[in-house]
Amino acid sequence: MKKTILYILITAGLSGAISGCSVVELEPAIDPNNPSLASVGSNASRSQVQNLVTGLEARHRDYVxxxxxLFGSLGRELWYLNASDPRWQTDWLGMSGRTANVNMFGYLASYQNPYTAILQANILLDAARNTGSLxxxxxxxxSGFAKTIQAYQYMIIANGQFQNGLRFDxxxxxxPGPxxxxxxxxxxxxxxxxxxxxxxxxxxxxxxxxxLTSGFTNNGFSTIASIRQLxxxxxxxLSAxxxxxxxxxxxxxxxxxxLTGDLNQGPAHTYGAPPDAFNPLFFVLNANVNTLMVVHPSVLRDTLAGDLRVRTKFFRRTAPVTVTSDxxxxxxxxxxxxxxxxxxxxxxxxxxxxxxxxxxxxxxLGNTAQAVANINRIRTAAGISQYAGATTRDALIDEILFQRRYSLWAEPWGHRWVDLRRYNRLNAQNVDVTFDRGSIFQQLARPQAEINWDEYVKTR
Incomplete structure (x- = not known):
């Protein structure tokens, strides 16, 4: 229990200082309603291992x-408008000179939740390694499944922290490692x-x-070979x-x-009624609300005529949602x-x-014909004409980034923000801040608890 508490303090990015010896002297808390980690760390039953797999899937979706x-706001794919708490806009959009500092509202989950999934995977790894039931x-x-999920989660942290780096070990x-x-x-x-x-x-x-849940099995990912494909x-x-x-x-x-298959093919996070969690990206269409994820105006402004992605992904409300921030x-x-x-x-x-x-x-790599063929697969599916632009590397990358903007809009990864940073385009020419008068952030801040931990280590 001591280790569990300390791990959360290290990786969750919770606010507050770590000082003195009280952290390492916490008494174990006994919960008669839940088994201890020791019960699955040595010779776990198959049903216990199954519970850990299901738990990993649940933790795997907590970042969504x-x-x-957050990443969608940073890349101006969307706004998450919230009239009750303007910090969803003021902090995340960098309005009035705000910066991505340790006090930035609501960003810690982008650090805490992936590490929690990584911890869950470590528990599964220990249980699988130390049991005779398998x-x-x-x-x-x-082990291959757990490490694959860990890699996915590590990439989320790396995307948010960027030049701050991450603790891998x-x-x-x-x-913990450096x-x-x-x-x-x-x-x-x-x-x-x-x-x-x-x-x-x-x-x-x-x-x-x-x-595995239906998000895997109903989408063609129920075999070891298909998990390997994932x-x-x-x-x-990652290689890109x-x-x-x-x-x-x-x-x-x-x-x-x-290239010729279903573009929507792939695994999914599943949701359900309580005690499960609802889909956190679901919003009732045209509801009279003042809290809503909306499409960023620049995304709508830059669309190509007849693009089916716009028609299928975006819903025009009878009345806009409007909030005033700063x-x-x-x-x-x-x-x-x-x-x-x-x-x-x-x-x-x-x-x-x-x-x-x-x-x-x-x-x-200069494989122009193949690159154009892939671009045209996307354009044809979107109902727009085939690519007729220049075939220089720079021109093709421009086109690919444009198509990624609409094909991958608001998917649970923040592709637009990451893509522009990958190509050194995270600037006002590519990120339209005129609507919100905000700032363009390259990365999020290292959580204060991580800074406190390193200071604590120096003194112990």
Missing amino acids: FTITM TDPEKNAL VKDPLN FLPYAESLTRIKGLLDEANQELGNAGTGAFPMR NRAIAAR YRQDWQGTLDALSGSFYS GTPLSGQYQDRRYPLNTSEVKFFRNEELVLLAAEANAQ
């Missing part, structure tokens, strides 16, 4: 609301993905040994971030990428229409992104 809203291939399957809460620079962090994540891929390759064939899809995204273009194509070849009115006429129910699933990786990653890698 904050990352979608065969060696089954252990490999569970957090296995021991009393001795902050690694961004490039090194991505390299370590690649190693984790490759390790997971190898373990999945040693897990045999057939069905995944534990039950691993390679994440690796392709590392500017390893051949590595991107190599990873795509082992993923579920399909004397600046922010008004949204369009809202998200992708989720018909509050229990609708949320795709967290789709083939459409893989097609665009292939286009980007091929453009960077």
Whole structure:
């Protein structure tokens, strides 16, 4: 219990100082209604391991609301308008000179929630490793799955913190590893993905040994081979971030990428009625509310005529939602229409992104014809004419970033913000702040609790 409490203090980014010896002298709290970690850390039953897998899926989705809203606001894909608490606008948009500092409202979940999922995966890894209830291939399957989810979550933290780096080694809460620079962090994540891929390759064939939610099974991800394809899809995204273009194509070849297949193919986070959680991105269409995620005006302004993505993703309200923050009115006429129910699933990786990653890698490598073919797959699906622009690398990248803006709009990753930063375009020429008179943030602040921890370590 001491370690659990300390781990949360280290990784959750909770506010408040860590001082003196009281932190390490906390008495264990006994909860008779919940089993201890020790009960699953040694010779866990199959049902206990199953519970850990289900718990990991639940933790895996905890980032969705904050990352979608926060990163989407930073990249001006959307505004999350909230009349009750203007900090959703003033802080996240950097209005009136506000900065992305440790006191920024509501950003800590972008750090805390991924690390909580990483912790959950570590518990699953320990349980699978130390039980006699599983065969060696089954252990490999569970380990590969857990590490694949960890890599996905580490990438979220890396995206938010950027040059602040991240703590990769957090296995021991009393001795966490140092902050690694961004490039090194991505390299370590690649190693984790490759390790997971190898373990999945040693897990045999057939069905995944534990039950997964319908977000996996109903979308074609119920086998060990398909989980391995997901691993390679994440690796392709990571390779693009590392500017390893051949590595991107190599990873795509082992993923579920399909140029002619369903662009919406991919795994999803699932939601349900209580005691489960509702879809945090669901909003009733045309409801008379003053709290709503709305499409950023610049996204609507820059659309191409006849783009089906605009028609299917955006809903025009009869009356806009308008809030005033720091004397600046922010008004949204369009809202998200992708989720018909509050229990609708949320795709967290789709083939459409893989097609665009292939286009980007091929453009960077000079494979012009293939890059254009991938671009045209996206344009044709969107109901717009085929690409007729220049075929220089820069022109193709411009086109790909434009298509990513609409194909991946407000997906739970913050693609637009990350994409512009990847290409050194996170500036007023590409991020329209004229509507909100805000600022353009390159990264979020390192949480105060992390700063306090490092100061505490120096004195102990």
